[in-house]
Amino acid sequence: MEKYLKAIKENICSICADSSETGKCTLNEREICAVQYFLPEIIDVVHKTDSDEIEDYYNNLKNVVCHNCKAQDSDGDCYLREDSNCSLDRYFRLIVETIQKVDEQAA
Numbered sequence: 001m002e003k004y005l006k007a008i009k010e011n012i013c014s015i016c017a018d019s020s021e022t023g024k025c026t027l028n029e030r031e032i033c034a035v036q037y038f039l040p041e042i043i044d045v046v047h048k049t050d051s052d053e054i055e056d057y058y059n060n061l062k063n064v065v066c067h068n069c070k071a072q073d074s075d076g077d078c079y080l081r082e083d084s085n086c087s088l089d090r091y092f093r094l095i096v097e098t099i100q101k102v103d104e105q106a107a
């Protein structure tokens, strides 16, 4: 998990709209980052998705992670997603690529 966390910090937090100029997360203690909170589930989805289509990763992430996230309502709507305020939704493509790159380096 450490190597994934490190890569996420280097590749996602560094460019995240919710990070400072030095890549430090600016969320307060009442806010939760879905990328950090659901990282084991996100990694699992990436490992289990066998597709060249990035949309398949997006849909599987939504089906697993958003399904278990309190921000999504029973209709499948999420106010954070709608406001482009979820880092998982904003950067999912880069997150998938980052996890795959860590796996390639480990192979």
Ligand code: SF4
Pocket (backbone or CB within 6 Å): 012, 013, 014, 016, 017, 018, 019, 023, 024, 025, 026, 027, 033, 034, 035, 036, 087
């Ligand atoms: S919101 Fe998440 S992805 Fe963005 S800087 Fe904070 S921990 Fe990193």
Ligand code: SF4
Pocket (backbone or CB within 6 Å): 034, 065, 066, 067, 069, 070, 071, 072, 078, 079, 080, 081, 086, 087, 088, 089
């Ligand atoms: S898009 Fe919404 S429901 Fe999905 S992980 Fe982000 S905050 Fe949770």
